[in-house]
Amino acid sequence: MADPSRSMAAPAVILLSGGLDSATAAAVARSQGFALYAISYDYGQRHRVELEAARRVGESLGVLGHVTVPIDLRAFGSSALTADIGVPKDRSPDAMGEGIPITYVPARNTVFLSLALAYAEVHGAADLFIGVNAVDYSGYPDCRPEFIAAFEQMANLATKASVEGSLRFKIHTPLVELSKADIIRTGTRLGVDYGLTRSCYDPDSSGAACGHCDSCTLRLKGFAEAGLTDPAPYQS
Amino acid sequence: MADPSRSMAAPAVILLSGGLDSATAAAVARSQGFALYAISYDYGQRHRVELEAARRVGESLGVLGHVTVPIDLRAFGSSALTADIGVPKDRSPDAMGEGIPITYVPARNTVFLSLALAYAEVHGAADLFIGVNAVDYSGYPDCRPEFIAAFEQMANLATKASVEGSLRFKIHTPLVELSKADIIRTGTRLGVDYGLTRSCYDPDSSGAACGHCDSCTLRLKGFAEAGLTDPAPYQS
Numbered sequence: 001m002a003d004p005s006r007s008m009a010a011p012a013v014i015l016l017s018g019g020l021d022s023a024t025a026a027a028v029a030r031s032q033g034f035a036l037y038a039i040s041y042d043y044g045q046r047h048r049v050e051l052e053a054a055r056r057v058g059e060s061l062g063v064l065g066h067v068t069v070p071i072d073l074r075a076f077g078s079s080a081l082t083a084d085i086g087v088p089k090d091r092s093p094d095a096m097g098e099g100i101p102i103t104y105v106p107a108r109n110t111v112f113l114s115l116a117l118a119y120a121e122v123h124g125a126a127d128l129f130i131g132v133n134a135v136d137y138s139g140y141p142d143c144r145p146e147f148i149a150a151f152e153q154m155a156n157l158a159t160k161a162s163v164e165g166s167l168r169f170k171i172h173t174p175l176v177e178l179s180k181a182d183i184i185r186t187g188t189r190l191g192v193d194y195g196l197t198r199s200c201y202d203p204d205s206s207g208a209a210c211g212h213c214d215s216c217t218l219r220l221k222g223f224a225e226a227g228l229t230d231p232a233p234y235q236s
Numbered sequence: 237m238a239d240p241s242r243s244m245a246a247p248a249v250i251l252l253s254g255g256l257d258s259a260t261a262a263a264v265a266r267s268q269g270f271a272l273y274a275i276s277y278d279y280g281q282r283h284r285v286e287l288e289a290a291r292r293v294g295e296s297l298g299v300l301g302h303v304t305v306p307i308d309l310r311a312f313g314s315s316a317l318t319a320d321i322g323v324p325k326d327r328s329p330d331a332m333g334e335g336i337p338i339t340y341v342p343a344r345n346t347v348f349l350s351l352a353l354a355y356a357e358v359h360g361a362a363d364l365f366i367g368v369n370a371v372d373y374s375g376y377p378d379c380r381p382e383f384i385a386a387f388e389q390m391a392n393l394a395t396k397a398s399v400e401g402s403l404r405f406k407i408h409t410p411l412v413e414l415s416k417a418d419i420i421r422t423g424t425r426l427g428v429d430y431g432l433t434r435s436c437y438d439p440d441s442s443g444a445a446c447g448h449c450d451s452c453t454l455r456l457k458g459f460a461e462a463g464l465t466d467p468a469p470y471q472s
Binding site for chain 1: 303304305306308309311312342343344345346347349350351353354355357358377378380382383386387389390391393394395396398399
């Protein structure tokens with residue numbers, strides 16, 4: 001028998017990357033009673049591992065729908081987006097914090113949120129959840145609260161649903177002020193299986209993490225500070 | 237010999253659909269001395285005619301680059317986007333003005349402008365031109381000045397270039413307050429070849445316009461009011 005409470009839950013769209021942060025943001029949304037619709041983006045990531053992880057994370061959270069949107073920006077100039085730049089290894093978190101990271105993608109969260117907005121309108125979802133964080137690795141301009149607030153204001157002028165008054169969009173950023181350790185504590189409390197998530201910029205073909213790129217460094221530091229062991233696979 | 241003035245011109249991104257309005261907006265941008273980079277979107281339009289027209293219009297205006305970005309939103313639900321809905325015929329312009337048109341696409345200009353923003357950042361272009369119009373056929377929420385202003389504000393918080401201060405984005409809407417007749421007069425004065433443009437929602441396989449859909453009705457009324465003949469092909 002279908003769970004009648006599920007059909008009554010308000011729908012929400014969650015941007016799901018396959019990483020630790022978006023899985024946690026999704027779990028927060030679910031804990032608030034939302035019925036989840038997941039959206040992921042295939043923009044030529046170096047590692048399909050991320051999209052496979054996003055799919056597994058969505059399934060584990062019981063999403064009602066999951067779309068993966070192809071975004072092919074190669075024509076913009078390959079160097080600008082997902083180019084074969086070197087992945088820095090073994091940098092301290094302090095060193096990462098200087099300036100805007102070389103992994104920056106032009107207007108990425110603007111593009112991602114715009115597509116999520118369209119998906120939300122289709123499903124009548126007023127609520128969007130995104131796992132941006134402005135504490136660790138804060139160099140991305142489109143992870144800051146002032147960007148999110150401006151996007152939300154724009155969104156409410158952009159769509160038929162918001163202009164006609166049936167939806168008032170809200171962009172939720174439940175992780176924005178949390179440290180990586182607090183994100184991991186939150187997700188663990190909510191039952192997130194971090195063994196399904198992938199964060200590494202340079203995994204091997206099996207999906208095992210390198211343990212040395214900026215993303216691995218921050219992730220491992222977060223688990224250590226939370227007093228937990230990362231269940232995801234690492235290269236031995 | 238290359239024209240030295242061209243390399244010194246400031247770059248601008250123009251959203252080019254193949255229709256009359258965006259061709260005119262592009263001509264306005266060129267008349268203001270900008271070097272043009274065009275961006276078009278392949279989102280499953282019923283008629284490839286539009287994209288072919290966009291390509292021709294771009295060439296005629298001497299764009300320095302032209303990208304066509306595929307946007308595949310079929311997974312969102314086909315009915316929501318470019319579905320096989322009937323095309324209304326022979327409606328008066330007054331009747332078209334009631335409510336939001338059935339041809340509305342969720343968050344379309346938000347998605348289009350977001351991708352244009354990424355393209356602009358790649359080319360170091362602070363200026364974006366879009367041929368939105370709030371006079372004729374004004375039911376689209378994402379054609380209104382208040383939406384454009386909110387997008388511009390968001391864009392300036394979104395990107396590395398704007399946050400670091402190297403670019404201050406401006407979204408130009410040179411047609412927003414013009415009637416269709418005034419748009420056509422403006423473009424004609426600037427040398428736009430409207431024979432290259434296509435506006436029809438229901439063209440035949442040769443690209444000839446039906447002459448009876450809302451878009452044709454507005455276009456033909458605009459040419460009539462401007463005292464000009466539309467050079468584009470119509471079905472006999």
